[in-house]
Structures are given as structure tokens and as C-alpha cells.
């Protein structure tokens with residue numbers, strides 16, 4: 001018998017929303033430690049809301065969130081970060097007036113030590129940042145800025161990284177770069193759960209995917225099966 005791996009992160013029947021209005025209903029998803037998992041779905045489906053509920057920005061009203069098998073439902077973002085979750089929001093994910101190096105140092109501010117060593121580690125991973133450590137983040141291109149946001153999240157060595165539309169408003173070339181970064185981060189041992197509008201390209205680098213519609217689980221499966229499905233292509237990939 002094979003041992004069933006405990007998912008790096010799981011939502012079990014999570015319902016949440018804003019004020020009194022529920023947005024996601026009974027949503028269940030998981031990402032294993034070696035996986036990249038992508039959530040696709042129409043605008044307004046509740047994808048960002050789900051990430052916020054997983055990261056403690058919104059309290060789950062029902063259901064559970066499990067991190068490496070341990071229940072973390074309702075914990076604050078600060079506590080979740082300490083337990084190994086990283087989150088890169090879609091916008092406002094760097095400090096524009098600080099340099100690349102300062103942004104990375106801020107990302108590592110809650111570390112016990114080894115900030116400079118970790119900065120060296122992420123700069124080695126992303127040469128585009130290493131070439132200009134004193135450049136202010138506000139002067140970077142969109143792709144460089146997304147790379148910095150990813151790099152900053154890696155400062156705390158998360159076990160699981162949540163990414164909200166990392167490719168949004170980037171040129172096709174830059175989208176490729178950002179997804180290549182995601183693959184490399186995963187290869188080095190971080191589980192990745194991302195939400196994407198560039199659904200075809202995101203699924204192409206993912207192990208599994210979920211379709212969320214109207215705040216509910218609609219479909220799930222290996223990424224290649226979703227990419228091959230006529231329904232998914234017609235309804236969610238715009239083909």
C-alpha cells in the first residue's frame with residue numbers, strides 16, 4: 001500500500017465572503033507539496049476571494065483550512081506566514097519607493113536571521129534582479145516587478161506560495177518569464193497555488209487545475225485533461 005501524502009495546503013468545504021454576502025460556497029481544493037495547481041474561472045467567480053480566505057484576510061464562515069495536515073482555519077495572515085504560507089497579491093505587491101534590495105530585506109524582516117544570505121539566494125535565482133539591486137521598484141518594468149514580488153515572498157522560505165494572477169497585464173514574453181520563475185520555484189520545493197486569467201499558459205505549467213464558477217467548485221483534474229476538454233476550452237479558455 002502506498003502512503004497517502006498529506007497536502008501542503010487544503011481547503012475543505014470553505015464558505016466565505018464580505019460582510020454578510022457569501023461569495024465562495026463549500027469550496028474544496030488542495031495542493032500537494034510537489035505541485036503547481038492553477039484555479040481558473042470567469043471574472044468574479046471568487047478566485048481572489050478564495051485566496052484571501054486561505055491566507056487569513058477573510059475568515060472562513062464554514063469549512064476548514066489545513067496546512068500540512070494541521071488545522072489553521074481562521075488564523076491571521078501573520079501567523080500563517082510564520083507557519084509557511086506566502087501570498088503574492090495581484091497588485092501593490094512591492095514597495096515602489098524602495099530599491100530591489102530593500103524590498104527583499106523588508107520581505108525578510110520577520111526572519112530570525114540570515115537575511116543577507118537569503119537575499120543572495122533569491123538574487124542568484126533571479127539574475128534580472130541581481131543585475132540592478134539598487135534600482136527602485138517603481139522604475140522596474142511590469143515583468144521585473146512581478147519577479148521582485150515573487151522574490152520577496154521567497155524571503156521567508158514558504159512551503160506554499162499563493163499567487164493571484166502573476167501574469168496580469170504583462171506582455172506575452174514577460175508572461176513566459178513569470179511562469180518560468182514559477183516552475184523554478186516549484187522545482188526548488190515550494191508548492192504553488194495560483195489563480196490565472198492566462199488559463200492556457202498557466203495550465204500548461206501546472207500539475208492539476210480547478211475551475212471555479214459562481215463561487216463553487218465546477219471541475220477539477222490533471223491540467224492536461226482540463227486543457228484537452230472541449231467544455232473547458234469553449235467555456236473557460238475562450239476557444
Ligand SMILES: Nc1ncnc2c1ncn2[C@@H]1O[C@H](COP(=O)(O)OP(=O)(O)O)[C@@H](O)[C@H]1O
Pocket residue numbers: 018023041042043044045046047048049050
Ligand atoms: N472587498 C470586497 N467587498 C465586497 N465584495 C467584493 C470584494 N471583493 C470582491 N468582491 C465581490 O466578490 C465577487 C468575487 O470577486 P473575486 O473574488 O475578486 O473574483 P475573481 O478573482 O474570480 O475575479 C465579485 O462579485 C466581487 O464584486
Ligand SMILES: [Mg+2]
Pocket residue numbers: 047048049
Ligand atoms: Mg481576482
